[in-house]
Amino acid sequence: MGEDHVAWRSGLFRAGPLGQRIGLRTTGGRDAAAAARVIDRPSRPIGRVAALLDRLVVRMSIGPRVPNPLAGVEPPVRTLLNDADGVAFIHSSMPGRCVAALSKGGSPHYVLKVGKVDDHPLRNEAEFLSKIPGMRLPFNVPELLYADLVGDHFAVVTLAWNHSRLAGPLSRTELLNITEALGAANTGGVSIAHGDLAPWNVLRTPQGIGLVDWEAATFAGQPLHDLVHYLVQAGAHLRWTDVTAVVRELTHPHGMVAELAHRLGCHPSQADEMLHAYFTESPPVHIPRVRRFRDSVAAGVGIPPPR
Template sequence: MNVGSEWRRGLVRAGPLGRRVGLRTTGGHGGAVAARLIDRPSRRLGRAAALLDQFAVRMNVGPRVPNPLAEVASELRMFLKDADGAACMHSSMPGRIIAALVSGGTPRHVLKIGQADDRPLRNEAEFLAKVSGVGLPFRVPELAYADFVGEHYAVVTHAWSHARLAGPLTRDELLGITEVLATTGADTGSVVHGDLAPWNILRTPEGIGVIDWETAMVADQPLRDLIHYLVQAGAILRWADVPTVVRELTHPRGLVSELAHRLGLARQQTSEAVGAYFASCPPVHVKHVRFFRDSVATAVGAPAQQS
């Protein structure tokens, strides 16, 4: 079977409660493996739903749907021709899809396909090309292809086998990743991942990997990734409460102060970095996330989200 033969819609991750995800897969073992590559929910309920859909995929259960990769099949045939399993889902970026390809049960490629004007996707391709030869102590997706495909722009990377969400990082792991990013940039600043959040950090047999470099940049913001990780882990995943996050952001023995010390930054620079982070945060409309972030911002003397 090739990836164009038969696709099915997920029962849960594309049903009435999962339309935002829109999971579609080919059937059998290959489809289930492909689904696991791209559908990695961070929350318990989402993980249960994903497992249910993967079981349904193996059993070839679910409504049949058109091939979601049909529009790009001819241009990307070099990757599609040997695949015998695939999965596809909506991205959080409107107008973009994410797909995974499997051959013989082995993960092969991850595809991101956006509109021609999808600047963040093009930015990711540029950064992956830049950091590929830097020798980072953590894994970064290896770029296989990046170009315009008809009316779309596509980025293809080599998939990692046996990858899973990293879960809460240890103190040393988190400081290690953020210190490397902060000291890897050019003279004009540090490498800033831009969305260094728990769902973008994976564990693989070869070590930790960091994915989704769409908002990466070189800027004089060496503490931003660490601040972002702490806030997102608390606000969205509820791994920590407000006092704990505030302590890590502001206490002399907190994570942010520790990173600042390693980088030779003054205490004033640390406070300014925390304030600048909240001042630049885009609005969020999920009530509990907004409340958490505003509570932290208020506690550290930074601006809360404006109504």
């Protein structure tokens, strides 16, 4: 599309007061709107409304003009950009990283993540995306096309899923089956963990459930981490459930943690240790309402909040 000669435009809602951190930028038109739909999938209602309004603005190419945010990208990534009919760009929550989607013929084709040279989480995602397909897990992961240095940045390119959407609340069966598959998969006898199995990283695709954003994936041997994390994040961020319900799933003999531990052959003492590790070793939370929710769940499980 000759990126150097395309008029880039700013979103009005996902780049203004409601989404300044996100900083939506697009090339405008139908293809750019299709690209924006792939990388800008807010989970909360106000964000969804803002994203929908911005896609309408993008289709009409009426946002204010801005500089090309990908001007410094070099081959081979530039080849993809030049072959696209529409591009959408946002800032990642990871400092120094951006995410772009490229579409052609009205359908998304590629997702591009560009970080700093020392962006270790992005490098970690590339490593896991190269290994997971061989494990034959019962869900989809983005197909890795390219991961390498691009100038003074590290870039990862994956195929985009067309007609995909946020999965919404997973059923008990879906969540247990996904986390069982993760906990049972192993390399060298150590189970894998997605690390950030949260509602916004679970999609429904024409081929079934898909998991994205593997930056925090590990071979840490904590097979209950993903289940606990999903339950806590669904309640703390999205209010799909409350503290009492989460505590029950974590502690009741017939709760999901007990069921998953049984499926994976974990002794009850191991399950208790993993539950304790989640609340004491996870990174600190800076959003007050999320911190309050997690601390309340930890207290319900019998773990005092950190000082």
